[in-house]
Amino acid sequence: MKIIAAEVFVTSPTRNFVTLRITTEDGVTGIGDATLNGRELAVAAYLKEHVAQLLIGKDPHRIEDTWQFLYRSSYWRRGPVTMAAIAAVDMALWDIKGKVAGLPVYQLLGGASRNGLRAYGHASGADIPSLFDSVREHLELGYKSIRIQTAIPGIKAVYGVAAQAQASGERYDYEPAGRGAFPQEEDWDTRAYLRHLPTVFEAVRNEFGPEIPLLHDGHHRMTPIQAAKLGKALEPYDLFWLEDCTPAENQEGLRLVRQHTTTPLAIGEIFNTVYDFQTLIKEQLIDYVRAASTHFGGISPLKKVMDFAAQYQIKSGFHGPTDISPVGFAAQLHVGLAIHNYGIQEYMQHSDKTNTVFEQSMTFTDGYLHPGDKPGLGVEFNEEAANSFPYQQAYLPYNRLVDGTVHDW
Ligand SMILES: O=C(O)C(=O)C[C@H](O)[C@H](O)CO
Structure with a gap:
């Protein structure tokens, strides 16, 4: 052939x-x-x-x-x-x-190691009541694990916070890339964030109890010592993971974070190869691999990095925002179903229009994902529908500190 x-x-x-x-x-x-x-x-x-x-x-x-x-x-x-x-x-x-x-595809990778893939959803809110509404909405949708992102007093726009209140009945709408010819500028203040975040997790635990696994994304914004401080401060709230606490390029920085906190750590959504994980896996500086099939060279290297990680009891937590298309998403569901060291899968749900271009056979039932049993990846590409939605220029935002310094977004 x-x-x-x-x-x-x-x-x-x-x-x-x-x-x-x-x-x-x-x-x-x-x-x-x-x-x-x-x-x-x-x-x-x-x-x-x-x-x-x-x-x-x-x-x-x-x-x-x-x-x-x-x-x-x-x-x-x-x-x-x-x-x-x-x-x-x-x-x-x-x-x-x-x-x-x-x-x-999962059958070609060794067959299913489990019946379904535990997923986490994104709850967010501009204040505590809207965050609670968002958590409730995700629980009603069946999610059993929830990421918590909130606005920070004094900061205008914060990563991960949806523009619309969930109580409005709208589907979760967070999309960081803004359409237009130039990236949006956002502001950032790490000290305000470090003061505020533990109070949010305390409120969520008081409202929803100790059972539900909670996650948080630091989006690469802290120095190692700041991340260590946050990890320690969040320990009473028993996080499933603290993600991207430091800039991903500084792998050694996670040694310092590790020395100070038992909050589990996840990183790797901007990594491209197994080499980016070499130190982190060998030295057991992380607990979850955040790679995405799409940015990591596909299914073949994703399976390899997870087999390497398995030797150190490190699990998967593949990156799954809506900028991973239904095709990339299906690819990592097949890997997740087949590997032994599966952890959790991020799942944000694509828009209805996206689903007309990519007809998916994966399912989300009672908090668990499954890629389906169609031959191959199980996604059909509708060329005609695709052609009816031409490319539009879009940029991710960037951050500046109060004195004008560009900061990690
Ligand atoms: O889903 C996450 O954890 C992200 O950090 C999403 C990223 O901001 C997004 O993929 C950028 O395109």
């Missing part, structure tokens, strides 16, 4: 997505996600200009060989653009292999 076409689609049903479709001479198609929020066209060009023609004539079954060829033959390695492009090829080839075999 040979590959005869590799096409790239950029579509924007409420947000931008980049999708690769590979077709074989027998007419089997496979799809992959190459979405990089705010930099979509760079990956689309990488795929169109540098990768597509290299795939023509190749045997789609040779997934590992194709991955290694794309990674090593470019000489220039890693980085989110390259790795998102390779990820799309990898996913599309697993999709094809599954369709040819008549099996869902």
Whole structure:
């Protein structure tokens, strides 16, 4: 069997997505996600200009060989653009292999290790009452684990806080990328955040009790000593994890955080390769791997990093915001179902328009996700619907401190 076409689609049903479709001479198609929020066209060009023609004539079954060829033959390695492009090829080839075999991808990865995948949802609020409404809404939707993000007094816009109150009946609407030709500026004050956050978790525990697993995302904003202080301050509230507490580039910084707190740590949504996790896993500086199939080179390396992590009792917590398309999301559900060291899956739910472009067979029942049993990834790409939503320029915001210094967003 040979590959005869590799096409790239950029579509924007409420947000931008980049999708690769590979077709074989027998007419089997496979799809992959190459979405990089705010930099979509760079990956689309990488795929169109540098990768597509290299795939023509190749045997789609040779997934590992194709991955290694794309990674090593470019000489220039890693980085989110390259790795998102390779990820799309990898996913599309697993999709094809599954369709040819008549099996869902998780069966090709070793079969199911569990019945369903525990998910966490995002609750947020501009104040405590609206946060409580949001938590209740998520509990009603079936979520059994909940991420808590709130506004901070004195700060205008904070990462992770939905614009609409959940009590309004609107679906959770948080999308950080703003459409337009320039990124929005936001403000930040770490000391105000460190003072406020423990009071929020205290209120949530008092209202909802000790049982429910609670998570929080620091979004790379603290120094190691600030993160250590926060981890310690949150210990009485028994977090499932504290995510991205420090800038991801400083892996050694997590040693200091670890020395001071037993709050579990998760990191890795902006990592691209297993090498980014080498120190963190070997030294057991984290508890959860936050990689996403789409930004990590696809299904093949995600499975490898989790097998490495398993030796150290480190579990998965794959990145799953809506900028991972339904294709990338399905890819990591298949990995999550197959691996032994599954932890939890972030699940934000895509918009109805997105679901017209990507028809998903995955299910979310009583707090648990399942990729479904259709052959391949289980996602159908509707080209006509995709073409009706043209690309719109969008940027993630950035932060400045009160004195004007640019800060991690
Ligand atoms: O879901 C999370 O934990 C995130 O941090 C989401 C990111 O802000 C988002 O993927 C940026 O595009």
